[in-house]
Amino acid sequence: MWRWLGTEPMAFAGVDVGAETVKLVILNEGEILFSKVLATEEEGAVASRQLMEEGLKETNLSMEELSYVVSTGSGRATVPFANKQRSEQLCHARGARWSIPSAQTVLDVGAEGSRAMKLNDDGKVIDFAINSKCASGTGTLLRAMTKIVEIPMEEMGIMAANAKSAAKISSFCAVFAESEVISSIHTGVSEESIVAGIHESVVSRLLEVLRRVGLVEDVVVTGGVAKNIGIIKRLEPKIGLEIKVPRDPQTMGALGAALMAQEMGGGS
Amino acid sequence: MSTEFRSWVENRHEAVKEWKEKNKKQAVGYLCCVVPEALIYAAGALPVKITGSGEKFEAVDEHMVPYGCGFVQSCFDLAVRGIYDYLDTVIIPNTCDLVARMEYWYRVAAPKASTILLGLEAHPYVFYLNYPEKLTGSGVHNYLFNQFRLLKQHIERLTNTTITDEMLSQALEVYNEHFRLINQLDELRKQDPPLVSGYEAWEVEFASLLMPKSDHNELMKSYLEEVSQRKDKPEKGVRLFLSGGSIDQEAAGIYKIIEESGGQVVSEDISTGTSYFRGITFDTNKPPLDACVELSLKVPCPRSTVDATLVNPWPEWRWNYIKRLVKDRDIKGAIIYNLGYCECRGLEIPHFKNKLKEEFDVPVLVLSGDYTPEVLEETRSSIEAFVEMVGD
Numbered sequence: 001m002w003r004w005l006g007t008e009p010m011a012f013a014g015v016d017v018g019a020e021t022v023k024l025v026i027l028n029e030g031e032i033l034f035s036k037v038l039a040t041e042e043e044g045a046v047a048s049r050q051l052m053e054e055g056l057k058e059t060n061l062s063m064e065e066l067s068y069v070v071s072t073g074s075g076r077a078t079v080p081f082a083n084k085q086r087s088e089q090l091c092h093a094r095g096a097r098w099s100i101p102s103a104q105t106v107l108d109v110g111a112e113g114s115r116a117m118k119l120n121d122d123g124k125v126i127d128f129a130i131n132s133k134c135a136s137g138t139g140t141l142l143r144a145m146t147k148i149v150e151i152p153m154e155e156m157g158i159m160a161a162n163a164k165s166a167a168k169i170s171s172f173c174a175v176f177a178e179s180e181v182i183s184s185i186h187t188g189v190s191e192e193s194i195v196a197g198i199h200e201s202v203v204s205r206l207l208e209v210l211r212r213v214g215l216v217e218d219v220v221v222t223g224g225v226a227k228n229i230g231i232i233k234r235l236e237p238k239i240g241l242e243i244k245v246p247r248d249p250q251t252m253g254a255l256g257a258a259l260m261a262q263e264m265g266g267g268s
Numbered sequence: 269m270s271t272e273f274r275s276w277v278e279n280r281h282e283a284v285k286e287w288k289e290k291n292k293k294q295a296v297g298y299l300c301c302v303v304p305e306a307l308i309y310a311a312g313a314l315p316v317k318i319t320g321s322g323e324k325f326e327a328v329d330e331h332m333v334p335y336g337c338g339f340v341q342s343c344f345d346l347a348v349r350g351i352y353d354y355l356d357t358v359i360i361p362n363t364c365d366l367v368a369r370m371e372y373w374y375r376v377a378a379p380k381a382s383t384i385l386l387g388l389e390a391h392p393y394v395f396y397l398n399y400p401e402k403l404t405g406s407g408v409h410n411y412l413f414n415q416f417r418l419l420k421q422h423i424e425r426l427t428n429t430t431i432t433d434e435m436l437s438q439a440l441e442v443y444n445e446h447f448r449l450i451n452q453l454d455e456l457r458k459q460d461p462p463l464v465s466g467y468e469a470w471e472v473e474f475a476s477l478l479m480p481k482s483d484h485n486e487l488m489k490s491y492l493e494e495v496s497q498r499k500d501k502p503e504k505g506v507r508l509f510l511s512g513g514s515i516d517q518e519a520a521g522i523y524k525i526i527e528e529s530g531g532q533v534v535s536e537d538i539s540t541g542t543s544y545f546r547g548i549t550f551d552t553n554k555p556p557l558d559a560c561v562e563l564s565l566k567v568p569c570p571r572s573t574v575d576a577t578l579v580n581p582w583p584e585w586r587w588n589y590i591k592r593l594v595k596d597r598d599i600k601g602a603i604i605y606n607l608g609y610c611e612c613r614g615l616e617i618p619h620f621k622n623k624l625k626e627e628f629d630v631p632v633l634v635l636s637g638d639y640t641p642e643v644l645e646e647t648r649s650s651i652e653a654f655v656e657m658v659g660d
Binding site: 074086087088089090124125126127128130 | 400631649650653654656657660
């Protein structure tokens with residue numbers, strides 16, 4: 001567009017390099033031109049470059065036409081073409097607030113960690129809490145459990161959302177939780193109850209993180225686990241509030257990074 | 269100039285051994301801030317603060333449970349492995365449950381030969397300093413005075429010296445000068461940007477826990493002169509207050525992580541260095557041992573408490589001290605770095621977190637460590653996010 005007008009390039013990108021996926025959002029004048037999640041086992045530098053090449057091709061842009069790039073996520077330092085790195089906390093909060101302007105509390109649940117952010121009325125993060133040391137309360141635990149119960153993630157989420165009862169998976173350790181699930185299978189506990197119990201155990205860890213920052217409406221959940229309806233439906237009654245999930249929750253970190261790139265790069 | 273301080277910090281065991289060899293005098297190891305270092309100094313011996321290391325434990329597991337303070341475990345591991353064998357005696361105060369038991373563990377796992385007379389040790393290697401739990405009350409001064417008197421005798425026997433009032437008074441003058449010089453250094457950190465970085469100030473202070481105070485004082489005078497003429501100031505950074513326990517040469521990595529994340533520690537409440545002695549000095553008008561007792565009872569260590577009937581009971585007593593450290597620093601946030609299983613500090617965190625928010629309107633990041641470099645490194649992402657958040 002700017003090439004026709006003869007103006008300076010004003011596209012911005014945010015890259016979120018997580019444990020299992022890389023996410024890219026390309027923005028122009030506040031409009032999302034490209035947004036994609038790439039599941040990869042490649043290292044961050046390779047995967048982010050691969051996704052960026054795809055994004056540029058799709059948007060018919062060149063790297064030079066990107067004014068500013070911000071990277072985030074646990075692998076943010078590996079992105080070779082980023083102008084700046086920003087934390088997951090700030091990026092997810094920014095992305096969530098842009099998508100749902102009423103967001104006051106943002107819970108990001110990714111593959112390897114979960115974090116809660118409290119926002120003030122201006123959308124600025126004023127407090128956060130993280131759960132990064134243990135796999136419980138993360139997508140990694142859920143993924144590990146899909147292999148044990150042999151049910152795909154999406155199906156497991158629906159099953160957990162509709163379950164009438166939940167087996168008690170009490171352990172706060174992902175490895176021990178696995179033993180408890182196997183034990184429940186052997187003692188004949190229903191599949192539905194076990195799956196609900198797995199989700200309850202993740203929810204209990206998420207509650208800890210949320211309580212540390214305090215709950216203020218609206219609560220928005222982002223990250224890949226936000227797509228799991230079982231987690232959302234089991235978390236809502238625990239916090240006594242309706243949870244809002246953005247249309248594409250997994251890309252909120254990358255979106256937030258792109259919005260910051262726009263701000264830092266002098267975009268509107 | 270700071271390289272001389274650094275040399276003591278980085279080569280602390282070798283530096284003390286060299287000092288002993290050169291001066292033909294004793295080195296006295298001690299734990300915690302309540303031990304009257306000046307008594308040791310007065311006898312001509314070198315007071316040496318015992319600290320841990322980042323190395324994996326080799327000998328501690330068979331004596332301690334794994335869920336104990338990593339700092340104390342590390343100090344003990346080094347003792348059992350003989351790393352601290354150059355110390356001629358060690359003083360163990362009862363400053364927390366684990367430290368108090370170091371007396372027993374030292375005797376069992378790191379025994380040192382001692383002369384036995386009538387079935388008793390004529391001069392035990394380990395001295396147990398029974399420091400009062402509550403620092404207020406009519407009998408507390410006399411009680412601690414008696415403890416210090418016993419310690420004085422212990423040091424006198426070790427060094428074969430009689431510590432006269434004159435010798436102790438001279439030592440207190442040296443220590444008062446040390447407090448004055450450290451306060452000057454601290455003043456430089458009030459400026460924006462500070463004239464010295466948080467890590468550099470920590471390193472300069474920490475060296476004073478290893479080297480003789482008189483030598484440290486002399487170096488400090490030239491160092492402060494050099495700093496005042498420096499052209500290269502440290503990175504401006506987001507101004508932060510740090511509260512932590514045993515921030516020794518291993519745990520001080522948190523200063524580096526904060527600085528690498530764009531922050532700058534401009535004041536701290538830590539149990540190493542002299543932050544507990546900010547604004548207090550020995551009263552040289554008093555008999556010197558009484559002055560030692562008075563100063564020791566003013567140390568605002570979180571393991572102690574004060575009479576609940578006073579106007580400022582615990583934890584307000586500690587909070588008043590924190591307030592003095594924070595005011596005039598223009599901090600944008602506070603980081604509380606608590607070593608796991610340190611209930612002394614852990615118990616006051618909720619109170620301080622609320623107070624820092626209420627009275628100074630700053631966000632607080634609470635971090636937990638286990639004294640290992642690996643877990644310290646895990647705090648980096650939270651610190652980066654926090655610095656971004658408060659600097660935003």
